[in-house]
Amino acid sequence: MIALDAHGADGGLGVIAEGARLAGLPVRVYGPASAGELEGLDVADAPGFIGNDEEPVRAVRSKDDASIVRAARAVSAGEAEGLVSAGSTGAALAAAVLHVKRIRGVHRPAVAVLLPVPGRDILLLDAGANNEVRPEHLVQFAYMGSAFMEAVRGVERPKVGLLSNGEEAGKGTPDVKEAHERLAGADTNLNFVGNVEGSDLTGGELDVVVTDGFTGNIALKAIEGTSRTVVRAIREAVTSSPISSVGGLLIRGRVGRLRDEIDPNTVGGAILLGLRGVAVIAHGGSTPEGIANAVRLAQRAHDERMIERTQRALEAAGVLRSAPTGSFDHQ
């Protein structure tokens, strides 16, 4: 069963409910049991809500009736096989770290996103959880992303690149350079291809790109924004005269299919990696189909034993932190 947070979608409870029905999988919705929209669904009462404007850690600690907190607890208690939320990323991250907890020895969880670009799937991480990271964090991200692509997307020996401002090993900030050195000397279970550039994010040659959360967030949003801008400009070019609108009509179906390919709703959302359970964050603007895809992604991650495979990969590489994990050192 997947625990689905009823709160946080721009479209309200109705979108979540419709997504739960569409998913075709066992789903329990965590939200206000009295809400009419949720009628007929498996609902666990959780009337509280954590908004984007609240300080996530404090809110998670104080609001025990919040839907995201209850969903995270269901995962840690083994009642749910994963959680899905379309609400605040910060709240989901805080609830997951506090209740689902990190894999022992993981420094920081990462937000990983399948980029909404045509062609080959590329996983970008961290896409926003950690503004500043140390080299050892980037090294763990590489293994976490590789394990996800192998387990959940069925990619054999995923090609992992380190995002920098040049392909040469000496390019980048001091932290990136040190991460490069460590990754280049990593065990043969990691298929590290070296530094990659911003243009490689959409180049179709890679499976995983590792970076800090500040750069990753900006790169992700730049890619989303550029896709939207270019598709819109082409649509306007196509429909801006009677003659070309005939052309527009003829190609509409094909461009529509392409738009599906670059639509974040088809991807199913971001996934939190480095935790002891599965947590997927859907876009706030998700359609019901987007919510359903997020639920399917969470279920697949559970069924393919992503957590165990991640843990094994990190252990085998010897990159887990040996000191005891602090209770909550996540920013």
Add this chain to the structure above:
Amino acid sequence: MIALDAHGADGGLGVIAEGARLAGLPVRVYGPASAGELEGLDVADAPGFIGNDEEPVRAVRSKDDASIVRAARAVSAGEAEGLVSAGSTGAALAAAVLHVKRIRGVHRPAVAVLLPVPGRDILLLDAGANNEVRPEHLVQFAYMGSAFMEAVRGVERPKVGLLSNGEEAGKGTPDVKEAHERLAGADTNLNFVGNVEGSDLTGGELDVVVTDGFTGNIALKAIEGTSRTVVRAIREAVTSSPISSVGGLLIRGRVGRLRDEIDPNTVGGAILLGLRGVAVIAHGGSTPEGIANAVRLAQRAHDERMIERTQRALEAAGVLRSAPTGSFDHQ
């Protein structure tokens, strides 16, 4: 007269020579005087060349006959009104800092780029000169970029944003947060709109976006790569069946014009800001028209007194460094 570096274009001397002819402005080409391709042009003999694989500062210091060094010296001697190079950005930056020199009190020059996206021009800086910057550098970049857009592109009160992973003032790395505070308290000559996100780079609402060179380089290349990938995917969608290829034929002209709009060749290249002279770096892959546009950009920057206006804006804001400028503290 604009000093044009003959070396460095992927297309060789022929592309540079053709660009010089196309520009329609007084151009002196710095390169091997004996080369047949340069016949008929105003040539200053400079047979030496600095490649992408050389350490820029060392190469600029040791190769006095290098074309980029001679071109930079022509600017500092007042013989040329600006320089244009399609060669190594690092070499051009080093030659410019050593010979053209920074405006007194400027911490770091920045590479500024007009983003190749449809619609409103947006200047991104720094796009690659400085991997790591301090808050006071970001503050200077804001004034430098604003002065460029006002002087060279005729934008009144350019809207300046600070690139971060969220619009709220509290988002970003510690350096970004501090830069935000300083910019928010800046004089009224700067039209600072606050933090902006990666998606705003192509959103058409801004004129200048300020960031560090690592993030800027990655964002720029992500945007270029996404534009290419989406345009290619649409072209393939349009031409992949007999029926839709009729559509493709009908819209080809319009999409072609759009492609011109997102082609780096139409922009004219990157411009180095914060120097005592005009320096434009064209794409290595420039066409002759791209080189000609870079020459025109350099000439316009000179004619519109960009340097003086930048200096005045920095002085009026009180953000120039008061201590004497070191000889070469640029990384």
